[in-house]
Amino acid sequence: MPAAIPTVKDEALAILKGLGVADSAYAASGLDARSPITGETVAVLREDDRASTAAAIGRADEAFKVWRSVPAPRRGELVRLLGEELRAAKADLGRLVTIEAGKITSEGLGEVQEMIDICDFAVGLSRQLYGLTIATERPDHRMMETWHPLGVCGVISAFNFPVAVWSWNAALAFVCGDSVVWKPSEKTPLTALAVAAIFNRAAKRFGEVPAGLLEVIVGGREAGEALVEDARVPIVSATGSTAMGRKVGPKLAERFARAILELGGNNAAIVAPTADLDLALRGIAFAAMGTAGQRCTTLRRLFVHDSVYDALVPRLAKVYATVSIGDPRTAGTLVGPLIDKAAFDGMEKALAEVTALGATVHGGGRREIGGADAWYAAPALVEMPSQAGPMLHETFAPILYVVRYTDFDDALALHNAVGAGLSSSIFTLDLREAERFVSVAGSDCGIANVNIGPSGAEIGGAFGGEKETGGGREAGSDAWKAYMRRATNTINYGTTLPLAQGVTFDVDASAEKLRPTHPIVI
Structure with a gap:
């Protein structure tokens, strides 16, 4: 028989304490966080229900109203600081990924490196949220598109990439001007709490982060459903099985919310x-x-x-x-x-x-x-x-x-x-x-x-798939557009009002009456 594997509980709790996870995260009863290395319970966590999830979304919604007005390059500075904090915490967070998800050491460290890489990408992106200038058929007019922050971004992540998938979404969402509510897998909540503590370090250095910009909700289906169903969350990125996607997708469609679905892959x-x-x-x-x-x-x-x-x-x-x-x-x-x-x-x-x-x-x-x-x-x-x-x-x-x-x-x-x-x-x-x-x-x-x-x-390419994989795209290329809303703007800098497609519709300004330029046929 192989030699017994040492306990992982003390090691995990020491990492969590060192990263700054508060004692208030733990509870006498709630969600059992376990390690697949030995199957033992590492910690018991307080668990969010519908009410506490709704409260977290409310805080994130208020944070969005402040964050959206911060210039995008300034928002990128927060993500740059997050990348720095992740570099400093790479060994500890990578080890925690190994303990909680069961990944070998190099894969645990590699997952944190993905987080660092997407932060670097997002920092550059914060100065490249480009719209277009579009040719217009009307003289003395200019047409263009602009991109604006969308709102609260919900992120539902899976156990197999407990922190990297969050970062693919969150780094982009933050520079795009959105706040984030994260529901990690109930199988890997400890790594999420650790990332939140690391984010708080970056936020403290940044100095002007509105409370609620990142909210973490710990729980199972009830918390996830509350996040998906809340009208204050205009976009949800959900990673998991195709079966999960078949439930999440229609619920989001019912309220016309956006879905970024990253589902099964055969x-x-x-x-x-x-x-x-x-x-x-x-x-x-x-x-x-x-x-x-x-x-x-x-x-x-x-x-x-x-x-x-x-x-x-x-x-x-x-x-x-x-x-x-x-x-x-x-x-x-x-x-x-x-x-x-x-x-x-x-x-x-x-x-x-x-x-x-x-x-x-x-x-x-x-x-x-x-x-x-x-x-x-x-x-x-x-x-x-x-x-x-x-x-x-x-x-x-x-x-x-x-x-x-x-x-x-x-x-x-x-x-x-x-x-x-x-x-x-x-x-x-x-x-x-x-x-x-x-x-x-x-x-x-x-x-x-x-x-x-x-x-x-x-991370440089857009990640995602087709058919039952859900069609969502995260990380690189132009995946950032999913986290923003597009506005097409037309500006008239002349003194006339030509209409598109040759339509004529004149107003007699002196009489304040409509004056058709062609006979009306009934």
């Missing part, structure tokens, strides 16, 4: 005959097993050309058999725990179903690590006779399904034949195949990569 890759197999092997391994298969961009389906199948798949099976699984805090560990028992049960169910379909399963099964309440699983490589059953749906666990193909068109059709459309990739040295894959007739996903896996996007 991501695939194609390995073509010309692929660099060494490169493909490394890319596939991280994309499929990183974060114990609990990324929205995790590689879950692999289509390998028949001519290279026997050269690649046995090598991949060896990697699966030897990958190091264990305490994510330990050097050399590549795969940490699943978030909870429900995740493990979902993996077991999927493997049982594909076995019944005739699949060959390499790996899988529970590893006795961390105690009875910790759920470590060996990643599973599953050779499928065809794409069927659980392969058509996302299982949030380290399962990679592999199917042979002989015709590129068939592989592309299989690639696109699922509900989700988040991320995708192809490994090929054939220029035509690569260009077809990223063309309008290729991958139907929001992210389409060549010679790199579907996992590990940078």
Whole structure:
């Protein structure tokens, strides 16, 4: 039996205290914050209900009314200071991500680095919230568009990226002039409280931050529903399952609020005959097993050309058999725990179903690590006779399904034949195949990569997907526009009043009567 893993409770509480999380966050009863490393409860937190959520939204709404009038470059200064504070706290916050979400050390630190990167991006953006000057058909007129802050931005984040996804939204929202109400996953509330404390440090240095600019609500479905249903929240970014999105989306649509939905991703890759197999092997391994298969961009389906199948798949099976699984805090560990028992049960169910379909399963099964309440699983490589059953749906666990193909068109059709459309990739040295894959007739996903896996996007590009992934976009490119409202302005600097489209409608100013310029036909 492996040696017992040291308790994580004292380490987590020491980090939280050092970052400045107040004692008032804790309670005798409420939401249990646990670590998947051992399954133990780290802390019990006070839990928000509808009333306290509404109060938090009210504070955020008042903060917005002040913050929207602060010049955008000045707003960017707050985000710059937040980036500085995140740099100073990177080791501690990264460690807390590892403790609460189960990510290996490098991934926990990498998630904080994403936060720092989006702060840098947003600071530059604060001087680039550009509108357009638009050609007008009317003489002595100017037409343009301007962008204005939208209001309170709700952020509902998932456990697998407990802090980075918040930052993708919040950094942009702050420079755009919005306030933020954040409901973290009930599985990872401690990291949210830590980020709020770090934000407060930046706000103190800034000196003019209205109270309520960032509100964190801790709780489950009741708090989330209150946030989604409140008319004072004109935009909600929600990350989670497609099932969650089917509930959140219609509720927002009922009150004409904006939705940024980042939902499921049943991501695939194609390995073509010309692929660099060494490169493909490394890319596939991280994309499929990183974060114990609990990324929205995790590689879950692999289509390998028949001519290279026997050269690649046995090598991949060896990697699966030897990958190091264990305490994510330990050097050399590549795969940490699943978030909870429900995740493990979902993996077991999927493997049982594909076995019944005739699949060959390499790996899988529970590893006795961390105690009875910790759920470590060996990643599973599953050779499928065809794409069927659980392969058509996302299982949030380290399962990679592999199917042979002989015709590129068939592989592309299989690639696109699922509900989700988040991320995708192809490994090929054939220029035509690569260009077809990223063309309008290729991958139907929001992210389409060549010679790199579907996992590990940078913040400079807009992140999101199509179909059942929800269509939302966060982070880079022009994703900032979702957090602002657009106004089209026309300014007449002449002395006449020509109307567009040649319409004439004259007023006899002396008699203060309307005078039609053409006979009215009844």
